[in-house]
Amino acid sequence: MNLGTATLLCHMSLFTRPLTLHHDAGMQQSQWQSSLSFIDPSTGHLDINQFLLNSRSLSDAARQRTNTILAHYSTQSRFDDESEDCIEEDSDPPQKKKRRCQYVLARRNEDGELERIEPTESFWYLHYILNPVLEDERSMKKFRNRFRLPYSSFEELVDECKESSLFDRWMSCDAVGRKSTPIELLVLGALRYLGRGWTFDDIEEATAVSKEVHRVFFRQFIEYGSTTLYEKHVQYPSNFEEAKQHMKEFSEAGLPGALGSTDATHVTTWQCEYNLRNNHLGGKSSSTTRSLNITVNHRRRILHSTRGGPEGGTTKPMVLFDRFVRGIRDGELLHDVEFELLERRLNGETATVKYKGGYVIVDNGYLRWSATVPPFKVTNIISEIRWSKWVESMRKDVECAFGILKGRWHILKTGIRIQGVDAVDKVWLTCCALHNWLLQIDGLDSDWDSASLPIQSEWEGELGEVDCEGLSPNLLLLATSHDLPPRRYDTSGIGPGDDVASEEIHSVQLDRYRFCSVVATTNNTEVRQVSDLGLGYFRSRLVEHFNILFKQNKIKWPISRGRHDNFSVE
Secondary structure, eight states, rough: OHHHHHHHHHHHHHTOOOOSSOOOHHHHHHHHHHHHBBBTTOOBBBBHHHHHHHHHHHHHHHHHHHHHHHHHHOOOOOOOHHHHHHHHHHHHOOOOOOOOOOOOOOOTTTTSSSSEEEEEGGIIIIIIIOOOOTTOHHHHHHHHHHHSSOOHHHHHHHHHHHSSGGGGSSBBBBBTSSSOOOOOHHHHHHHHHHHHOOOOOHHHHHSSOHHHHHHHHHHHHHHHHIIIIHHHHHHOOOOOHHHHHHHHHHHHTOOTTTEEEEEEEEETTTOOOGGTTTTGGGGTTTOOOEEEEEEEOOOOOOEEOOOOEEEEEEHHHHHTTTTHHHHHHHSSSSOOOEEEEEEOTTTTTTTEEEEEEEEEOOOSSOOOTTTOOOOOSSSHHHHHHHHHHHHHHHTTHHHHHHHHHHHHHHHHHOOBOOOSHHHHHHHHHHHHHHHHHHHHHHTTOOEEEEEOOOOGGGGGGGHOOOTTOOOOOOHHHHHHTTTTTTGGGOSSSOOOOOOOOOOHHHHHHHHHHHHHHHTSSSSSTOEEEGGGGGHHHHHHHHHHHHHHHHHHHHHHHOOOOOOHHHOOOO
């Protein structure tokens, strides 16, 4: 047998080796010898046919042994199963597994077993819903302090929620006929979550209602608050008649045509989406915050609020998405509002000019629109300084509104913990709606009275500002007519000091008065559109109007008189 035949025989024996459970050395040796018997000694060639027949017979024998072993194991397993069945027949039948009871709150009965405390047995339900002490004024004050609404308004809110389709799942029974959780408890939990900044786990402890139920209900509640409740209590004026009630205080304060104050605030959101996190970082806080722009009148009533936007460190982008302010600027809203401003002509006479359109007062972080009027950042003109300080004081109403909102609804101050920036916007709009509702309940939404400013000392007025000695008659007329500081027209040749504004500002002032000399020849029927004017010119007209009324002692500061008399706790 040559080397090639031996190699072929070895490979064939490997591929045709039968599958057996036991391989011993003797079997392998006999198989190798039987394979050698099919080689022709004279030629050294393998008789392939005889070899294949022998391999097939070996495979059949191995398969038979395998079947015998498997049959033995199958018989043993069947015997074991029959033995277990006999044991089970002798024992008791298996009991059906019972679902383990889950308790929000539980107590021990007389037999020592746990029994569930139902929501209708909780302290909140017994004290605030089933047995409210309406006759006790002290209890009603505590109720409002704890839930932010008077009890009668709470009942009204519950009735409105029952009529809304958003809460249908809590107005029916489940599949086995059990009644749903009382919606009164869920509304109380939502108000406590907004007002005190509680967690849902805290509310579960007080109501015996699962925190997951409160969480699901709160999502629906802010959906209702940001739509139905917001549209009911937060409405901006759409025509001149509706705008009059918001312009009253500003007109008496020397700012006719002003509709309100506008500013932006920031609310912390702890559960901002990861892909939006970088957009909501920056500005005044190291946490992710949401920016919101609102407009309020002088009575702190919110006229409009935008939905939130990323924290950008500036209010300029937010005003572009403010439908109310943008509509005033573009002339789409309140284009029929009319007001008058006083102007001083060069001959010393006072004229009245009509304007159409409105505006809001803002800080210097907004775009330079005639519809957004800010105070002066840098000026040394006495009338502009006086007007700027007055505008800054009047603009505190929007800052007060922010303080009231975050003081009354602690969730806005401590941060909103629910998932998603859209939910943050809904919480904010819901709080705005409840804020306006409370102003109406307390009687603080009606027109405010006004009080005249006390007469100042002469040295705080014109005598302390102007020294007319050395002025020519023409400059004296110009200075007294327009309240110009005379040091700008020094004829000594020494020149101005370091405290005087730059020449660029001075040229702007001269341009203002040249414009006055041109319009002095027009008739009194002229009507100027605010949206068509530049901020610089329109603001100078407001300053001049305020200065004329200030000299006549006609500027009044709006105050709320008798608000304690109108306040009542229900």
